[in-house]
Amino acid sequence: MNLKRKLFQIAPVRETARRISLTRRLQRPVKATIEVTNACNSSCIMCPRQHMTRRIGFMELELFKKIIDDCGRCGIRIIQLFNFGEPLIHPELPEMVRYTKAHAGGRVQISTNAALLSEEKAQALLEAGIDRINIDIDGYTRETYEGVRRKLSFDQVVNNTKNLLKLRRKSGKRLFISISIIRMKETEGELKAFRKYWKPLADRVLEVEYNVWLKKVGTKSGLTNGAGSFTCPCKFLWDQLVVLHDGRVPLCCLDYDGQVVVGNMLNETIPQIWNGARLNKIRHFHTNMEMGKIPTCAACNQYIYMEGSQWQYMWGGGLKQSAS
Numbered sequence: 001m002n003l004k005r006k007l008f009q010i011a012p013v014r015e016t017a018r019r020i021s022l023t024r025r026l027q028r029p030v031k032a033t034i035e036v037t038n039a040c041n042s043s044c045i046m047c048p049r050q051h052m053t054r055r056i057g058f059m060e061l062e063l064f065k066k067i068i069d070d071c072g073r074c075g076i077r078i079i080q081l082f083n084f085g086e087p088l089i090h091p092e093l094p095e096m097v098r099y100t101k102a103h104a105g106g107r108v109q110i111s112t113n114a115a116l117l118s119e120e121k122a123q124a125l126l127e128a129g130i131d132r133i134n135i136d137i138d139g140y141t142r143e144t145y146e147g148v149r150r151k152l153s154f155d156q157v158v159n160n161t162k163n164l165l166k167l168r169r170k171s172g173k174r175l176f177i178s179i180s181i182i183r184m185k186e187t188e189g190e191l192k193a194f195r196k197y198w199k200p201l202a203d204r205v206l207e208v209e210y211n212v213w214l215k216k217v218g219t220k221s222g223l224t225n226g227a228g229s230f231t232c233p234c235k236f237l238w239d240q241l242v243v244l245h246d247g248r249v250p251l252c253c254l255d256y257d258g259q260v261v262v263g264n265m266l267n268e269t270i271p272q273i274w275n276g277a278r279l280n281k282i283r284h285f286h287t288n289m290e291m292g293k294i295p296t297c298a299a300c301n302q303y304i305y306m307e308g309s310q311w312q313y314m315w316g317g318g319l320k321q322s323a324s
């Protein structure tokens, strides 16, 4: 048994850690996820966008600046400029990065499929001061990739990624570049080759767990990842604030269609939403392990990302099995 697990077997240790962590987390979200657009140039087989019913749109610069100013006032240290959609489609993305660095500071990051990451766009993002770019390349071979990331060209994505790596080297900027692949039936046989190929090139290679997206895409892969259950409250409720392109704040980044809205950045502030009655009521259900009372959470497999974490142990989850 590892030391952390051992330590969290002691009830007062768990209680103290939980109290300190929750007090800190209620002061401000660790991370803000801002959906600059929910438009996308792909149609990936594992993405819940195919079930999205909300309007496709682009965040207005005025609203974006209001959110960033608020992030700066709250001291949020990680700001992600993407959610459901391809962020490079937003024509003002470099300006948004620049504004975020100037008015909120912290770490500014995007996750992209890189199909639109031309040399010009990459240069503009580097100059704007972006800190992290994750590139999703779900496949080592062209055949797998183009079967998963429908509508995109494998060669174009690989070339754009290599160009970005080259530009970063030339510029001397401290941009962190990760390359990710989702572990699913379609990619499973290529994970090793993928890692071997990209590891010497990128700063990090990530193997991401397959998500069933509220049971909307679970049947698409042999790896459904939806058979378990929660052994602790969902960390996301104390971790990140998501803002959709129209200003509404959904429950979390899994709530792709904005089914549970807990606030609106058009007329509220981050502290008002973060400590507001709607979010606190949902947190209360979670701390009582009554997530089944929220249909969105009842369909969620987010627990897969919390297994074996300090957060899980802090709530007493996962300790029994590890003690045996």
Ligand code: SF4
Pocket (backbone or CB within 6 Å): 234, 235, 236, 237, 251, 252, 253, 254, 255, 291, 296, 297, 298, 300, 301, 302
């Ligand atoms: S359980 Fe799932 S749907 Fe509910 S808050 Fe957590 S991530 Fe969101």
